Amino acid sequence: MSYQVEEMDYPPADYEMGEVEEDMFFGGRIMGDTESEDEDDDEHDHLITDTSAAEARRGKDIQGIPWERLSISREKYRQTRLEQYKNYENVPQSGEDSEKECKLTRKGGAYYEFWQNTRSVKSTILHFQLRNLVWSTSKHDVYLMSHYSVIHWSSLSSKKTEVLNVSGHVAPCEKHPGSLLEGFTQTQVSTLAVRDNLLIAGGFQGELICKYLDRPGVTFCTKTTYDDNAITNAIEIYDAPSGAIHFTASNNDCGVRDFDMERFQLVKQFSYPWPVNHTSLSPDSKIIAIVGDNPVGMLIDSQTGKTVAPLHGHLDFSFASAWHPNGYIFATGNQDKTCRVWDARNLSKSVAVLKGNLGAIRSIRFTSDGQFMAMAEPADFVHVYDVKNGFEKEQEIDFFGEISGVSFSPDTDSLFIGVWDRTYGSLLQYNRCRNYSYLDSLM
Numbered sequence: 001m002s003y004q005v006e007e008m009d010y011p012p013a014d015y016e017m018g019e020v021e022e023d024m025f026f027g028g029r030i031m032g033d034t035e036s037e038d039e040d041d042d043e044h045d046h047l048i049t050d051t052s053a054a055e056a057r058r059g060k061d062i063q064g065i066p067w068e069r070l071s072i073s074r075e076k077y078r079q080t081r082l083e084q085y086k087n088y089e090n091v092p093q094s095g096e097d098s099e100k101e102c103k104l105t106r107k108g109g110a111y112y113e114f115w116q117n118t119r120s121v122k123s124t125i126l127h128f129q130l131r132n133l134v135w136s137t138s139k140h141d142v143y144l145m146s147h148y149s150v151i152h153w154s155s156l157s158s159k160k161t162e163v164l165n166v167s168g169h170v171a172p173c174e175k176h177p178g179s180l181l182e183g184f185t186q187t188q189v190s191t192l193a194v195r196d197n198l199l200i201a202g203g204f205q206g207e208l209i210c211k212y213l214d215r216p217g218v219t220f221c222t223k224t225t226y227d228d229n230a231i232t233n234a235i236e237i238y239d240a241p242s243g244a245i246h247f248t249a250s251n252n253d254c255g256v257r258d259f260d261m262e263r264f265q266l267v268k269q270f271s272y273p274w275p276v277n278h279t280s281l282s283p284d285s286k287i288i289a290i291v292g293d294n295p296v297g298m299l300i301d302s303q304t305g306k307t308v309a310p311l312h313g314h315l316d317f318s319f320a321s322a323w324h325p326n327g328y329i330f331a332t333g334n335q336d337k338t339c340r341v342w343d344a345r346n347l348s349k350s351v352a353v354l355k356g357n358l359g360a361i362r363s364i365r366f367t368s369d370g371q372f373m374a375m376a377e378p379a380d381f382v383h384v385y386d387v388k389n390g391f392e393k394e395q396e397i398d399f400f401g402e403i404s405g406v407s408f409s410p411d412t413d414s415l416f417i418g419v420w421d422r423t424y425g426s427l428l429q430y431n432r433c434r435n436y437s438y439l440d441s442l443m
Contacts, residue, residue, distance in 0.1 A: 101313075
């Protein structure tokens with residue numbers, strides 16, 4: 001990933017757009033008129049309300065944007081965004097050059113329906129290329145970054161709770177070999193992972209902060225590296241074949257490290273020729289998909305770190321990967337605006353090449369039942385594909401704002417999308433469409 005972008009209070013404007021009306025400035029991803037964040041957000045909260053499914057059905061914009069009071073229509077602004085958004089590329093023209101291979105998909109899929117938009121939950125981004133900051137642990141529970149805090153949101157009780165605050169000093173309250181008892185101060189969280197009761201935050205200086213959600217305080221702190229190029233790009237929590245909980249950290253120092261959370265120890269460390277932006281472990285724990293600052297990704301042996309097979313096809317750097325639960329289909333997301341779907345049994349050619357509208361594919365998730373795959377662009381669009389029918393049809397979720405992360409709930413019932421915007425920042429929730437027609441007979 002691009003190390004020169006160290007910290008930002010909000011993502012950099014990749015493009016410029018003109019003023020629309022008076023104080024309403026659509027500058028890139030900003031639809032507000034303020035420079036500071038918290039104070040002005042509070043000032044606007046009473047003006048822009050949450051949106052429910054019932055209100056959306058009656059015609060209210062899902063984000064509460066008052067298009068009827070603006071001098072531009074939603075359709076016109078959408079067209080302007082599509083025309084003027086500048087995709088960040090490390091390889092010039094990669095987005096244009098990738099188009100010829102892309103699969104034509106049918107739109108109009110209806111797999112997840114809008115349920116609610118919650119503006120009291122402010123999802124934020126620290127590095128514009130790293131978008132794995134939203135994690136769901138149930139259909140009602142989601143964790144996300146909001147400035148210097150990890151927030152838990154319950155859609156059942158409509159309450160938010162601060163789980164971890166890294167603005168000051170954070171130190172472990174338990175003693176484990178290898179843990180940095182002095183902890184960290186003002187950690188800049190670049191990536192996040194939450195699974196079951198374990199939360200792990202990764203930082204810009206290689207920090208790793210581990211917290212069990214059912215225990216007070218922080219359990220374990222460590223630093224992956226003291227290299228200057230130390231950003232933690234991604235974290236994956238998984239169950240090892242032994243039954244122990246492990247996690248893998250991908251770093252900008254070209255390293256991939258595996259930690260055993262039963263013993264709180266680093267157990268494996270692999271190094272590669274380029275910064276590693278994301279890794280995904282296959283369901284059988286034997287193979288790891290690795291992508292990073294090289295158009296060619298790779299599959300490696302999870303025990304030895306040795307390359308099993310290269311992945312040729314992408315034209316730019318990749319930042320996302322995910323395995324389908326069947327264990328042989330997996331996907332990678334790239335700054336060439338594509339998601340490539342692969343079959344590990346035959347890597348000579350991608351199964352499908354799926355195209356984004358605006359920019360890089362920065363996050364990919366499969367549902368636990370394997371029925372659907374979501375891919376998120378940097379802003380405005382999340383695409384949900386029907387996997388079981390060969391990615392032939394998609395549902396395109398369309399809104400305005402930078403995407404901090406996407407997450408399906410483990411039971412597949414909910415899809416959460418973090419939206420970063422000074423004025424319209426929020427958490428979107430979509431619920432899986434079910435066929436309940438049999439209930440009509442009871443009405």
